[in-house]
Amino acid sequence: MKCNTSSTFEAGKFTSQQSHWWTSLQHTHRPNFLMIGQSHVEEVLRHQLDIPVTYSTQVNSIAESSSHVVVTTDTGKTIVGKYAIAADGARSFVRTTLGIPFVGTKPEMIWAVLDTFIETDFPTCPEIITFQKDGQSRVSWIPRERGMNRFYILLNGEITQEKAEASLTRSSSQRRKWFSTFEIKERVADTFISKNGHGRFLLAGDATHVHAVNGGQGLNTGIADAFSLAWRLAFVIKGHGGPLLLKSYDEERRTTAAGVIDVAAKLVRMTIRTALEYVDIIEKNAGYITGMGVAYPPTTPLVHDSKHGDFTAGHRCPDVWVTELPATSHHPTLDEPARRRLYELFGYGKFKVLFIGKQDPAAFEAQAIEWQQQVEVWHIHSQNERLSTLIHEYSADWVTPDEEAVVVVRPDLYVGYVGTDAMTYLQSAFA
Template sequence: MSRVASAASLQLLQTDSRLDSRPRPTNHTTPLRERVTAMAANSDVDAVDVVIVGGGPTGLFTGLLLQRLGASVCIIDAKPKSLDLGRADALNARTQQYFEVAELLDELLPLGLKCNTSSTFGDGEFKSRQSEWWVSLEHALHKNFLMIGQPVVEEILSNKLRGFVHYGEQAVSVTEDDGAVEVVTSSGRRVRGTYAVGADGARSMVRREMAVAFTGTKPEMLWAVLDTFIDTDFPVCPEIVTFQLDGQARVSWIPRERGMCRFYVLLDGEVTQARAEDSIRKHLAPYRIEFKKTEWYSTFDGMSASPERIASSFISRDGAGRIILAGDAAHVHSVNGGQGLNTGIADAFSLAWRLANAVTNPNMKAGAAGKLIRSYDIERRSTAQGVIDVAAALVRDTVRPAKTYVGTIQKNAGYITGMGVSYHDSNSPLIKASEHGIWKAGYRCPDVILESEAKGSTRLYTEATYGKYLVLFIGNHQHAGLGHEDVAVPYQILPLDESEAAQTNGHTSENGTRATNGTTSKSFQAAWVRPEDSIVVVVRPDMYVGYVGQDAESCKQYLDDLYN
């Protein structure tokens, strides 16, 4: 049985006995026992729920989330191991929220550097300092970039997926039929899954096999990038500094972890490390700078960063297929604004719960899995276009004064922080137009402060569990009969002075749960809840508001549209 099942499948069978008897939706995937039997008949094929091509942050995060939700995964990556140097350098505020819900942020915070100020420097002095677009963020804890290298993020994710990531294997083909997808690698490995995710970068083989258009424009600019340690008398500060020289903003300095510095340098003509370093010296004048050790030098051009392109569909077969694109395989843009890794992480957070529902939830209604997957395409493609537009504006402003460049950042802070990305006008079937105060369908769920007798002061994102809907009963509600306990967690949030009402309407246990009319919910109080409030909010597993209603029945209907 050496190749009857992949390491992922074997571990899944050995460690989770529930899977042998758990009912699986026959219209989405074959039951696990039948699948293993089929593999035994053909010992050359590995079988999992989802095959992921690409072991960068997008693919790894998708795989980790899927695995935690009970789906088996196999990740194929051509690199010999996780990334050593270079690539992305910052996690924005929204990405930090995603990692918090995924219980990863606590590992990353001590390794990074917080930064929420952008400065401009020219003619030997600082011209401006601006952090308003960060500090003005509402209902958010992490009002900053976390400056941390992509290799650190990849290593943490990869270590949690040992045995499930196959490095040093190039995926050479991906094919699909009505029931499954098969990926073949350069080593001859064949992996069959219910779905496949193409997270294999800008030159994506998966996207080519899907035969979808990948169109856009390419600004004629070539950037040098250096990750380096320096010796300087420049007043070093944990700020992103844009340098102006001769009326243009061609050098940016990004503070990094371990005392490292990243420089982006726009050059005309031949682009070399020596010319990039010379340009940095000129922009920092009259201060001196010496480059002690450069860990990574590269250029961004061609397919790597400068084009602005988006796939015509993120799903095969015109939206009806089983192959799905994410990250740079679906969209590429310039490095300006630090949105590459962050957009890919958002793709993963948006996609994983949908796929997990499709392959593990026996209570999905007929056609609901397709609806979930199509809504990913609708929402994330519209978001990707917005990201591309912002990055394009920033690229073109590098040849203008630094004040103009920083002004463009401020204007588009919603995308750069990640906190302004919304789906309210995307025509997504998972957004039901509605709002009440801070709760707006299609917008990010606010990270509100909650109070609990058991835990004291806490926050909603701390309490959230990835993969579940949150149904927030704000005010006094009778919510027995909501149902959908397998996919939704009810929260009762009362006014802060309503302890007497809480005792009247239900019983709160020592662990913070509360029984009301036979229904168990998490119980909290909050200073922002008014005595007259009476609303119910459905928060999707990706922490976007799906619907805001006045009663449990309307929210139940929202879930009834997808689940039996």
């Protein structure tokens, strides 16, 4: 469900309403706040898996050598692998066993979370409503899928379900689906990879970072960790890259986790301020909250400090429009050449080297022939005709006739390099 409006309710009436949270987000064609329950997300991911999932089994011992890892479960099963991903949650057995410090702060706030169906004469609407009383905003009402409602409630003293329900509007009756409390902790693991970044246990998700739920960034950040790790691990296992690829996972995602914790920390402390101030912080940090504005610093190994137009190394590749050229058109019956978004055309899993404008891909293409499994070559220029035999050749109205640049887009669709020498960048990535 889309939910792009947030309003404030105080003393019996709506006192503010705004709908421009995500309008500052750049290079996305879908600037929406989407409400999708975690169980649905997990269900979709489970369907994509091509391996079985074993439930109700605890890992109770781990070991690693210079060539492999060994994981043993409480059912007596022993699994040997080249690497193991530990996504075992905030109390991670793997992180604890490896002795990786998980440090941070605890702002002494306990929240109640209530998922419920309600009957009410309150004018319900698909908006996030923050209830303000005495200058504080301690209750948020978030519409969810299937007519369900989520309430975040900051209470003083002992937190009980009865107290949480009583703090909601008097004129509603509820069918509770789920109630929980959570104590805010803000922690990030010292390293996301065992042996100080050189080992074979790779940590992801809540095992590496925990923070307030305000801003709804926990699962999103965990999935982004997995997304960031998956292609790197696939490259390393297939022998297309080495320690630098995994080191860059650790550095990029640890920096991101610290940024996410900062945003969530600001938000959770703003709840005892006015609702408008709270919403203002959300708007300012929309890039982090949605993940669309997360950028990796040029101090990390796979980001070469460089920029050309909208392409900035360390940022998501902009989702720009390109136009199909006649011989590649998937719409041969259309008179008008088809305009496509780059993300419709991009697949994940390979580096893409974009030759823009006058930059000729021919020499690179010949040199990179041995990297066919890892690298795709693209040409985006201002001409209305094909200039090469490349499969990925398009024209674009944002390319000027004199423009030239080479952009390396990583398999996670982050820009890694902008300049003229893609070869050197890729050689160091695959080393």
